[in-house]
Amino acid sequence: MKRTSQKQSGFTIIELLIATTIFSLVLLMATAGVIELTRMYYRGVISARTQEAARVIIDEVAESIRYGTDSVTDLASLKTGPIINPPAADSTGHFCIGSRRYTAAIDKRVIRTSPDVNLKEQKHALWVEDLAAGCLAPPANYLSTDPADGRSLLPEGMRLSRFAVTEVVPDSVYQVDIGVAYGGTDLLAGFGDYAQCQPGPASEFCATSNLSVTVTKRL
Numbered sequence: 001m002k003r004t005s006q007k008q009s010g011f012t013i014i015e016l017l018i019a020t021t022i023f024s025l026v027l028l029m030a031t032a033g034v035i036e037l038t039r040m041y042y043r044g045v046i047s048a049r050t051q052e053a054a055r056v057i058i059d060e061v062a063e064s065i066r067y068g069t070d071s072v073t074d075l076a077s078l079k080t081g082p083i084i085n086p087p088a089a090d091s092t093g094h095f096c097i098g099s100r101r102y103t104a105a106i107d108k109r110v111i112r113t114s115p116d117v118n119l120k121e122q123k124h125a126l127w128v129e130d131l132a133a134g135c136l137a138p139p140a141n142y143l144s145t146d147p148a149d150g151r152s153l154l155p156e157g158m159r160l161s162r163f164a165v166t167e168v169v170p171d172s173v174y175q176v177d178i179g180v181a182y183g184g185t186d187l188l189a190g191f192g193d194y195a196q197c198q199p200g201p202a203s204e205f206c207a208t209s210n211l212s213v214t215v216t217k218r219l
Contacts (some may be wrong), residue, residue: 043204046182050158054180054209057126057153060100061176062163062215063095070098072174073135075165081106081179082161084190090141095165096135103127103138104163107184107195110154115144120185125160126153156168156173156181161208 020175065072078213083106091106108125115121124143129150162179179194183206188195197206 011090023163039204043207046205047123047207047209049155050180050182050207051209053155054178054211057180058178058211060128060153060214061178062213064097064100065165065174065176065215066218068097068100068217071171072097072165072167074137075167077137078104078163078165079106080162080164080193082190083107083186083192084106084161084185084195092138093163094135094138096131099131099133099135101129101131101135101138103129103142104160105143106163108143109159110152110156112156117144120159124152124154125158126163127151128153139150148150154180159195161188161190162193162210174217174218175212176215177210177212179208179210181209 057113072095073097073138079094081091083091092103093106094101094103096102105122105125108120108122109115110123111121112123112124115123122144123146127143127147127150129147158178159181160194161181162177164175164177166175166177167173168175177193181188181195181197183197187198187202187206188208189198190196194210195208197203197208
């Protein structure tokens with residue numbers, strides 16, 4: 001009885017190396033694609049949140065001016081911005097529409113819990129409240145505390161890069177300019193009248209929104 005031998009075939013080491021290399025390249029490309037999609041997602045979410053924050057602020061201020069029956073005062077105290085580098089000294093100002101006071105700090109990142117002053121962080125950067133009467137200047141370091149009345153207009157992690165209210169026609173027409181930025185100080189740079197995101201690593205965690213509107217009071 002004759003035995004027939006069968007020759008067994010398999011992969012050579014070179015073929016295995018080639019297959020492993022191709023698989024590694026495909027896996028690397030897929031990983032890079034996932035990372036880029038994640039960066040695009042975060043960039044989109046942060047940009048939308050920043051634009052919404054700027055829109056809420058400019059709508060709030062514009063409506064208060066448009067339908068307010070009282071005069072707009074103390075505009076000269078506002079610090080317009082931006083102040084990104086070097087760190088600013090006093091960057092807080094205020095203005096009033098009648099007895100409604102807006103207190104704003106330029107280039108102060110909103111961190112509610114344990115803000116670090118060395119990183120230009122504080123609890124609030126834009127605060128609105130109705131005073132009992134008149135337009136009194138806020139106390140020093142007012143936005144570093146939790147005021148008893150009023151509300152904050154700027155969400156966590158954001159800062160004002162510009163907050164300007166300009167009287168175009170006396171007691172009638174005003175221009176409101178708002179700049180909102182999201183991100184750490186290392187991601188932002190001053191450019192013109194507004195802050196801008198710097199290109200580079202972690203740039204997806206930075207966003208800016210700049211809005212301007214002309215408001216006519218309805219007397």
